Amino acid sequence: MxxxxxxxxxxxxxxxxxxxxxxxxxxxxxxxxxxxxxxxxxxxxxxxxxxxxxxxxxxxxxxxxxxxxxxxxxxxxxxxxxxxxxxxxxxxxxxxxxxxxxxxxxxxxxxxxxxxxxxxxxxxxxxxxxxxxxxxxxxxxxxxxxxxxxxxxxxxxxxxxxxxxxDHGLASLYDVALLGIMWGTLNSFLHGAALVGTAKVDATVFAPFANRWIEAVTGFVSAYAGQIDEGAYPALDATIDTHVATMDHLIHESESGGVNTELPRLVKALADRAVAEGRGGDGYAAMIEQFRRPSA
Ligand SMILES: NC(=O)c1ccc[n+]([C@@H]2O[C@H](COP(=O)([O-])OP(=O)(O)OC[C@H]3O[C@@H](n4cnc5c(N)ncnc54)[C@H](OP(=O)(O)O)[C@@H]3O)[C@@H](O)[C@H]2O)c1
Known part of the structure; x- marks a missing residue:
């Protein structure tokens, strides 16, 4: 046989x-x-x-x-x-x-x-x-x-x-970069689940919406990658200024619901810095400049 x-x-x-x-x-x-x-x-x-x-x-x-x-x-x-x-x-x-x-x-x-x-x-x-x-x-x-x-x-x-x-280092480098995306995504989902939980919405009810939105975000990743490589960040969808205003909503919503605000505050602190550097009118991909240099 x-x-x-x-x-x-x-x-x-x-x-x-x-x-x-x-x-x-x-x-x-x-x-x-x-x-x-x-x-x-x-x-x-x-x-x-x-x-x-x-x-x-x-x-x-x-x-x-x-x-x-x-x-x-x-x-x-x-x-x-x-x-x-x-x-x-x-x-x-x-x-x-x-x-x-x-x-x-x-x-x-x-x-x-x-x-x-x-x-x-x-x-x-x-x-x-x-x-x-x-x-x-x-x-x-x-x-x-x-x-x-x-x-x-x-x-x-x-x-x-x-x-x-x-380069032997590439696999580990991709690994940690990809794991960072996993933790960022999971922490944001968990924060979101805590937030909708203040209105007694179960995580299982929220999850399909989270997944649909994560899928939409994969489209942003593909679009922004090209801008990052070119070093030009035209605001084709929304400016960083617009993002910052809605980040405030997330912080206030978290505060009033008695939910942890550390994650949205960190996100907004990075965006505020980009605005202070004159990037408010750029697209979100301009945030790469915040990540390319060592922490203050
Ligand atoms: N699990 C996952 O989902 C996953 C996903 C991706 C990557 N990885 C990576 O895969 C690797 C193994 O993960 P795992 O989940 O298999 O972990 P694990 O279940 O904790 O197993 C650890 C293994 O390492 C051995 N070990 C630890 N210290 C040792 C030592 N000083 N000398 C000899 N053997 C030693 C253990 O031997 P004993 O059985 O004798 O303790 C065991 O075989 C890790 O680097 C992890 O990050 C894991």
Missing amino acids: HNPHAGQSPVTVIGLGLMGQALAGTFLGNGHPTTVWNRSAEKADELVARGATLAASVRDAVEASPLVIVCVSDYAAAHGLLAPLGDALAGRVLVNLTSGTSEQARESAEWAAGEGVTYLDGAIMAIPPVIGTADAFLLYSGPQDAYDAHEPTLKALGAGTTYLGA
Whole structure:
């Protein structure tokens, strides 16, 4: 009988937390011979029952596959596991899917170069249950030939897998920038839910309106990106002056409803500064100037 998974290349996954288990489980499901290792070995039990090989040591895990994926809590933990291995990683491709900063990614790349290890840094823009689906997107940076060679394997983790460029820091840089968008959006939704809650409106009633508006905002993002790159911010929709007036409404509404005002006050403080610098007649994209420089 035809086996669609025949010949899948071996993969090692080091770190079997919530994410590492999802990564290893997806490789297994796609027919990759999968070797795993975790500090607390019992987290491998389910994967082993499904056909994974539990390595007795990090070194054994590394030596089992040409592609080694590490996904632990932070870069210090990853380094603590890999640095003592000497040349066991040489000639293999190491993919670090641990979250961190671009500086940590570039430092790891330097360490890897010194050890003769081909290094890709990655970021996972998905939660564990979404890994392996069309909705998961993972970002990679580092040497393109290494990415290209392993792209078919890496794509198993998410259809939206994207290579960003040779600079090892890019995946982490995109990661933190995208997470910032997530927290900004979520905090604004939570503030909005608290606000409509003052009129006894349930969050579940408000949520579809929030989602429709978030979708509209994606249109603004696309339009403003071009203006930011050109450095010209014509007010094609509304001026910053108009935004500032309505920001006042949000603050007053929050105050009178007994709701926290920190978030709208921060938003307005940034816009007020733009107005003070003569940007009141510009479109909202001119606010980029507030974010491009260090905080006062
Ligand atoms: N969960 C998500 O939705 C998600 C999404 C995107 C990115 N990520 C990133 O993926 C990484 C892992 O997240 P997770 O959700 O899997 O976290 P987790 O469930 O807390 O698992 C942490 C993993 O790191 C290991 N670890 C921590 N310190 C260690 C050390 N000093 N030495 C050896 N192993 C160590 C743990 O081993 P033990 O089992 O022995 O404790 C465990 O395997 C993080 O960088 C996270 O930011 C997670």
